[in-house]
Amino acid sequence: QVQLVQSGAEVKKPGASVKVSCKASGYTFTGYYMHWVRQAPGQGLEWMGWINPNSGGTNYAQKFQGRVTMTRDTSISTAYMELSRLRSDDTAVYYCARADSSGYFQPVGYWGQGTLVTVSS
Protein backbone atom coordinates (compact mmCIF):
# COMPACT_ATOMS: atom_id res chain seq x y z
CA GLN A 1 0.00 0.00 0.00
CA VAL A 2 1.06 3.57 -0.60
CA GLN A 3 2.90 5.08 2.36
CA LEU A 4 4.42 8.51 2.76
CA VAL A 5 6.51 8.86 5.91
CA GLN A 6 7.74 12.33 6.78
CA SER A 7 10.59 13.49 8.99
CA GLY A 8 10.00 14.66 12.54
CA ALA A 9 9.01 17.97 14.02
CA GLU A 10 11.39 20.91 13.76
CA VAL A 11 11.90 24.10 15.74
CA LYS A 12 13.69 26.88 13.88
CA LYS A 13 14.63 30.49 14.52
CA PRO A 14 13.43 33.28 12.24
CA GLY A 15 15.68 33.62 9.22
CA ALA A 16 16.77 29.97 9.27
CA SER A 17 15.89 27.24 6.76
CA VAL A 18 14.11 23.93 7.21
CA LYS A 19 14.23 20.80 5.08
CA VAL A 20 11.45 18.23 5.39
CA SER A 21 11.74 14.76 3.91
CA CYS A 22 9.05 12.41 2.66
CA LYS A 23 9.94 8.76 2.10
CA ALA A 24 7.60 6.95 -0.26
CA SER A 25 6.91 3.24 -0.45
CA GLY A 26 4.39 0.86 -1.94
CA TYR A 27 4.49 2.26 -5.47
CA THR A 28 6.86 3.40 -8.23
CA PHE A 29 8.21 6.69 -6.85
CA THR A 30 8.95 8.20 -10.25
CA GLY A 31 5.45 7.57 -11.57
CA TYR A 32 3.46 10.15 -9.61
CA TYR A 33 3.77 13.87 -8.95
CA MET A 34 4.43 14.84 -5.34
CA HIS A 35 2.89 17.97 -3.86
CA TRP A 36 3.65 19.91 -0.72
CA VAL A 37 0.81 21.47 1.25
CA ARG A 38 0.95 23.31 4.54
CA GLN A 39 -1.61 24.11 7.21
CA ALA A 40 -1.05 26.77 9.85
CA PRO A 41 -2.64 26.16 13.26
CA GLY A 42 -6.41 26.45 12.97
CA GLN A 43 -6.17 27.52 9.33
CA GLY A 44 -6.88 26.06 5.92
CA LEU A 45 -4.80 24.11 3.45
CA GLU A 46 -2.20 26.01 1.43
CA TRP A 47 -0.71 24.46 -1.70
CA MET A 48 3.02 25.16 -2.03
CA GLY A 49 3.97 23.41 -5.24
CA TRP A 50 4.82 20.11 -6.89
CA ILE A 51 7.78 18.11 -8.08
CA ASN A 52 7.81 15.55 -10.86
CA PRO A 53 9.98 12.84 -9.31
CA ASN A 54 10.79 11.43 -12.74
CA SER A 55 12.26 14.56 -14.30
CA GLY A 56 12.91 16.66 -11.21
CA GLY A 57 10.82 19.43 -12.72
CA THR A 58 9.06 21.69 -10.26
CA ASN A 59 6.27 24.26 -10.09
CA TYR A 60 5.93 26.52 -7.08
CA ALA A 61 3.05 28.68 -5.93
CA GLN A 62 3.84 32.32 -6.59
CA LYS A 63 3.79 33.09 -2.86
CA PHE A 64 6.73 30.76 -2.21
CA GLN A 65 8.87 31.37 -5.28
CA GLY A 66 12.38 32.31 -4.26
CA ARG A 67 12.00 30.73 -0.82
CA VAL A 68 11.06 27.11 -1.50
CA THR A 69 13.05 24.33 -3.16
CA MET A 70 11.63 20.91 -3.88
CA THR A 71 14.01 18.09 -4.73
CA ARG A 72 14.03 14.34 -4.78
CA ASP A 73 16.40 11.39 -4.49
CA THR A 74 15.07 8.59 -6.65
CA SER A 75 17.60 6.09 -5.28
CA ILE A 76 15.84 6.19 -1.90
CA SER A 77 12.33 7.18 -3.08
CA THR A 78 12.39 10.36 -1.03
CA ALA A 79 11.15 13.85 -1.75
CA TYR A 80 12.33 16.95 0.04
CA MET A 81 10.94 20.42 0.64
CA GLU A 82 13.25 23.18 1.84
CA LEU A 83 11.88 26.54 2.94
CA SER A 84 14.32 29.37 3.62
CA ARG A 85 14.19 32.74 5.38
CA LEU A 86 11.66 31.40 7.84
CA ARG A 87 9.22 33.77 9.56
CA SER A 88 6.88 33.20 12.48
CA ASP A 89 3.93 32.88 10.08
CA ASP A 90 5.62 29.86 8.48
CA THR A 91 4.71 27.91 11.61
CA ALA A 92 2.54 25.11 10.24
CA VAL A 93 2.15 21.42 9.59
CA TYR A 94 3.78 20.60 6.27
CA TYR A 95 2.42 17.67 4.26
CA CYS A 96 3.77 15.80 1.31
CA ALA A 97 0.93 14.50 -0.80
CA ARG A 98 1.02 12.19 -3.81
CA ALA A 99 -1.15 12.53 -6.88
CA ASP A 100 -3.96 10.00 -6.96
CA SER A 101 -3.05 8.79 -10.45
CA SER A 102 -0.12 9.13 -12.82
CA GLY A 103 -0.06 12.04 -15.22
CA TYR A 104 0.17 15.78 -14.98
CA PHE A 105 -3.30 16.99 -13.97
CA GLN A 106 -4.42 14.80 -11.07
CA PRO A 107 -5.95 15.41 -7.64
CA VAL A 108 -4.06 14.54 -4.49
CA GLY A 109 -4.92 11.07 -3.25
CA TYR A 110 -2.39 10.17 -0.58
CA TRP A 111 -0.96 12.22 2.28
CA GLY A 112 1.99 11.97 4.60
CA GLN A 113 1.41 12.22 8.31
CA GLY A 114 2.57 15.83 8.41
CA THR A 115 5.61 17.55 9.91
CA LEU A 116 5.14 20.37 12.40
CA VAL A 117 7.58 23.22 11.80
CA THR A 118 7.64 25.83 14.54
CA VAL A 119 9.40 29.14 13.92
CA SER A 120 10.17 30.95 17.13
CA SER A 121 12.94 33.10 18.54
Added chain:
Amino acid sequence: DIQMTQSPSSLSASVGDRVTITCRASQGISNYLAWYQQKPGKVPKLLIYAASTLQSGVPSRFSGSGSGTDFTLTISSLQPEDVATYYCQKYNSAFGPGTKVDIK
Protein backbone atom coordinates in the same frame (compact mmCIF):
# COMPACT_ATOMS: atom_id res chain seq x y z
CA ASP B 1 -2.11 32.14 -9.76
CA ILE B 2 -5.75 31.09 -9.86
CA GLN B 3 -7.74 32.01 -6.75
CA MET B 4 -10.43 29.76 -5.30
CA THR B 5 -13.27 31.00 -3.11
CA GLN B 6 -15.87 29.04 -1.17
CA SER B 7 -19.18 29.83 0.46
CA PRO B 8 -20.37 29.68 3.09
CA SER B 9 -17.32 29.68 5.36
CA SER B 10 -19.29 27.64 7.88
CA LEU B 11 -22.72 26.11 8.24
CA SER B 12 -24.74 24.25 10.82
CA ALA B 13 -27.43 21.82 9.70
CA SER B 14 -29.55 19.02 11.14
CA VAL B 15 -29.01 15.32 10.56
CA GLY B 16 -30.76 14.39 7.34
CA ASP B 17 -30.58 17.89 5.84
CA ARG B 18 -29.36 18.55 2.31
CA VAL B 19 -26.18 20.62 2.41
CA THR B 20 -24.65 22.54 -0.49
CA ILE B 21 -21.22 24.17 -0.61
CA THR B 22 -20.13 26.33 -3.52
CA CYS B 23 -16.65 26.91 -4.92
CA ARG B 24 -15.67 29.51 -7.48
CA ALA B 25 -12.46 29.80 -9.50
CA SER B 26 -11.09 33.20 -10.55
CA GLN B 27 -10.82 31.90 -14.12
CA GLY B 28 -12.11 28.91 -16.00
CA ILE B 29 -10.60 25.59 -14.95
CA SER B 30 -12.72 23.19 -17.02
CA ASN B 31 -13.48 20.29 -14.67
CA TYR B 32 -10.04 20.13 -13.03
CA LEU B 33 -11.53 20.41 -9.56
CA ALA B 34 -11.38 18.18 -6.51
CA TRP B 35 -13.17 18.22 -3.17
CA TYR B 36 -11.53 17.09 0.07
CA GLN B 37 -12.88 16.38 3.53
CA GLN B 38 -10.73 17.03 6.58
CA LYS B 39 -11.87 15.88 10.00
CA PRO B 40 -10.27 17.40 13.10
CA GLY B 41 -6.77 16.09 13.68
CA LYS B 42 -6.77 14.06 10.46
CA VAL B 43 -5.23 14.45 7.03
CA PRO B 44 -7.50 15.48 4.17
CA LYS B 45 -9.36 12.81 2.23
CA LEU B 46 -10.21 13.00 -1.47
CA LEU B 47 -13.98 12.86 -1.96
CA ILE B 48 -14.61 13.95 -5.54
CA TYR B 49 -12.38 14.54 -8.56
CA ALA B 50 -12.99 15.83 -12.06
CA ALA B 51 -15.68 18.01 -10.46
CA SER B 52 -18.26 15.21 -10.28
CA THR B 53 -16.60 11.78 -10.02
CA LEU B 54 -16.92 10.11 -6.64
CA GLN B 55 -13.71 8.63 -5.28
CA SER B 56 -13.89 4.92 -4.56
CA GLY B 57 -15.33 4.17 -1.13
CA VAL B 58 -16.97 7.57 -0.65
CA PRO B 59 -20.66 7.37 0.33
CA SER B 60 -23.11 8.13 -2.45
CA ARG B 61 -24.74 10.92 -0.43
CA PHE B 62 -21.82 13.07 -1.61
CA SER B 63 -22.00 14.52 -5.10
CA GLY B 64 -20.31 17.25 -7.09
CA SER B 65 -21.22 19.32 -10.09
CA GLY B 66 -20.03 22.25 -12.16
CA SER B 67 -17.56 23.22 -14.81
CA GLY B 68 -15.63 26.33 -15.76
CA THR B 69 -15.70 28.65 -12.77
CA ASP B 70 -18.62 27.51 -10.59
CA PHE B 71 -18.80 24.24 -8.69
CA THR B 72 -20.90 22.69 -5.93
CA LEU B 73 -20.50 19.91 -3.40
CA THR B 74 -23.75 18.46 -2.11
CA ILE B 75 -24.38 16.17 0.83
CA SER B 76 -27.87 14.79 0.19
CA SER B 77 -28.55 13.71 3.77
CA LEU B 78 -26.14 15.02 6.38
CA GLN B 79 -24.81 12.42 8.82
CA PRO B 80 -22.98 12.97 12.14
CA GLU B 81 -19.78 11.54 10.65
CA ASP B 82 -19.81 14.28 7.98
CA VAL B 83 -18.76 16.91 10.54
CA ALA B 84 -15.58 18.23 8.95
CA THR B 85 -14.08 21.04 6.93
CA TYR B 86 -14.47 20.75 3.18
CA TYR B 87 -12.00 22.20 0.68
CA CYS B 88 -12.12 22.56 -3.06
CA GLN B 89 -8.90 22.62 -5.09
CA LYS B 90 -8.00 23.25 -8.66
CA TYR B 91 -5.59 20.49 -9.62
CA ASN B 92 -1.93 21.39 -9.09
CA SER B 93 -2.94 24.71 -7.59
CA ALA B 94 -4.70 26.58 -4.84
CA PHE B 95 -7.19 25.30 -2.33
CA GLY B 96 -10.31 27.18 -1.40
CA PRO B 97 -10.45 28.60 2.15
CA GLY B 98 -12.67 25.78 3.40
CA THR B 99 -16.23 25.34 4.67
CA LYS B 100 -16.73 24.05 8.19
CA VAL B 101 -19.79 21.82 8.55
CA ASP B 102 -21.36 21.18 11.96
CA ILE B 103 -24.47 19.45 13.23
CA LYS B 104 -27.19 21.71 14.64
